Amino acid sequence: NAGVTQTPKFQVLKTGQSMTLQCAQDMNHNSMYWYRQDPGMGLRLIYYSASEGTTDKGEVPNGYNVSRLNKREFSLRLESAAPSQTSVYFCASSGVGGGYEQYFGPGTRLTVT
Amino acid sequence: EDQVTQSPEALRLQEGESSSLNCSYTVSGLRGLFWYRQDPGKGPEFLFTLYSAGEEKEKERLKATLTKKESFLHITAPKPEDSATYLCAVLLYGNKLVFGAGTILRVKS
Numbered sequence: 001n002a003g004v005t006q007t008p009k010f011q012v013l014k015t016g017q018s019m020t021l022q023c024a025q026d027m028n029h030n031s032m033y034w035y036r037q038d039p040g041m042g043l044r045l046i047y048y049s050a051s052e053g054t055t056d057k058g059e060v061p062n063g064y065n066v067s068r069l070n071k072r073e074f075s076l077r078l079e080s081a082a083p084s085q086t087s088v089y090f091c092a093s094s095g096v097g098g099g100y101e102q103y104f105g106p107g108t109r110l111t112v113t
Numbered sequence: 114e115d116q117v118t119q120s121p122e123a124l125r126l127q128e129g130e131s132s133s134l135n136c137s138y139t140v141s142g143l144r145g146l147f148w149y150r151q152d153p154g155k156g157p158e159f160l161f162t163l164y165s166a167g168e169e170k171e172k173e174r175l176k177a178t179l180t181k182k183e184s185f186l187h188i189t190a191p192k193p194e195d196s197a198t199y200l201c202a203v204l205l206y207g208n209k210l211v212f213g214a215g216t217i218l219r220v221k222s
Contacts, residue, residue, distance in 0.1 A: 042214040
């Protein structure tokens with residue numbers, strides 16, 4: 001039982017390049033989330049998916065797109081990376097019934113130069 | 114605007130020196146409050162959920178409490194392995210979490 005997995009762990013991009021961050025969970029959770037974490041600002045929600053087939057914007061969605069590929073997988077895409085998107089990105093998932101707590105992956109550290 | 118404020122930003126303790134971390138919030142529609150622990154270079158690790166004022170949860174040297182306006186994470190006789198960043202988050206309607214910036218705890222032996 002791996003929980004929430006994310007790939008890659010580290011990535012360096014040049015301004016204007018695109019990339020997709022991958023996330024998968026094996027806990028049969030309905031809801032999945034993407035956050036970014038910046039020093040002194042805490043975790044901020046980018047997008048979330050309450051269930052398979054639905055996605056919604058969070059607090060800071062500009063410059064990102066998401067795809068809920070199936071119940072297990074939720075990807076985050078940067079179409080044209082900017083230095084302001086340098087951050088640590090975390091994926092999380094939660095299930096209804098057992099509680100609303102979210103379980104987090106190990107993160108992807110992204111640097112945009 | 115929903116806001117979560119944690120204090121202090123950083124806390125240094127000697128091993129065995131008990132203390133408390135604070136999480137205050139101004140939100141509409143609080144459904145619950147979570148505490149997480151985050152080690153450097155890792156994702157947040159879930160510790161506790163509190164759903165109503167007066168509720169308390171304990172785990173080893175940690176105890177979390179909740180009032181109508183704030184939550185405390187009490188650390189009793191801490192050890193160096195308790196060093197981490199502690200995050201609190203409030204659960205709003207729509208199952209969204211709003212996080213505080215965290216308290217960095219360092220426990221020296």
